[in-house]
Structures are given as C-alpha cells and as structure tokens.
Amino acid sequence: MNVRKWAATAFASVLATAGLVTATASGANAWPTECSYQLDPIPGEHGISSYCSSGTYQHRAVVMESHHYAGILAIDSPWVPAGQTSYTRIPYHPILSIRIDTR
Incomplete structure (x- = not known):
C-alpha cells in the first residue's frame, strides 16, 4: 500500500x-426529569426548593408573586445539577405560580 x-x-x-x-x-x-418542588421545606423559613432525581443538566424553582407596589415579582433559586436540591428564600407575598425550569 x-x-x-x-x-x-x-x-x-x-x-x-x-x-x-x-x-x-x-x-x-438528558434533561432533568422526575422533578418536584416543595414550599417551605425548612421550618421557620419561607422558601421554595426544587429537586430532579435524574438527568444530566440543571434545574431551578421559579416563583411568581404579586406585590402591591412592584407588581409581579419573579424569584428564582440557583441553577443546580440534577440530583441536588435548589433552594431560595422568598418574601411573604401572594403566590401566583410556581414552576421548575430546566436547561
């Protein structure tokens, strides 16, 4: 050759x-799957947590709240890999919606 x-x-x-x-x-x-959120997971704190049990990318919890002066507030927890819990504290305002974002 x-x-x-x-x-x-x-x-x-x-x-x-x-x-x-x-x-x-x-x-x-794979995108995170089998995701769930929990409101007030820590006693004495007003917060939101999200958890996705499988997948290889990231997730976070997003809360939309109504505020009498500011209008609608979007509060999001930090992006974390699937298999870890994402948590953030949220203010005491009426909650309009809760969702889990993935990327």
Missing part, C-alpha cells in the same frame, strides 16, 4: 472513531 492510500485510510479511521465517540457521548445526556 502506498503512503498516500495508507494516510487516507488512517485519517478515515480516526474520523469514524471520533464520530462514534461523539454519538455515544451525546446519547447519555
């Missing part, structure tokens, strides 16, 4: 192997 054919074959093998590794790695990633 001449050098040019050998180099082309080796290069094609490297590309095929890299594509296989990339395809395999991307299949393992």
Whole structure:
C-alpha cells in the first residue's frame, strides 16, 4: 500500500472513531426529569426548593408573586445539577405560580 492510500485510510479511521465517540457521548445526556418542588421545606423559613432525581443538566424553582407596589415579582433559586436540591428564600407575598425550569 502506498503512503498516500495508507494516510487516507488512517485519517478515515480516526474520523469514524471520533464520530462514534461523539454519538455515544451525546446519547447519555438528558434533561432533568422526575422533578418536584416543595414550599417551605425548612421550618421557620419561607422558601421554595426544587429537586430532579435524574438527568444530566440543571434545574431551578421559579416563583411568581404579586406585590402591591412592584407588581409581579419573579424569584428564582440557583441553577443546580440534577440530583441536588435548589433552594431560595422568598418574601411573604401572594403566590401566583410556581414552576421548575430546566436547561
């Protein structure tokens, strides 16, 4: 086999192997699932926590509250990986909605 054919074959093998590794790695990633939230999880504190039991990305809890001067407030907890709990304290205002964001 001449050098040019050998180099082309080796290069094609490297590309095929890299594509296989990339395809395999991307299949393992998944959005957080089996998520839940809990209002006031710590006694004596007014807060919100979220937890996603599986997945490889991140999640957080978002609370929309009504404030008599400011209007609608959006309070969000920090982004954390699935399998960890995200928590933040929230003010004592009427709650309009609660959701869990994922990314």
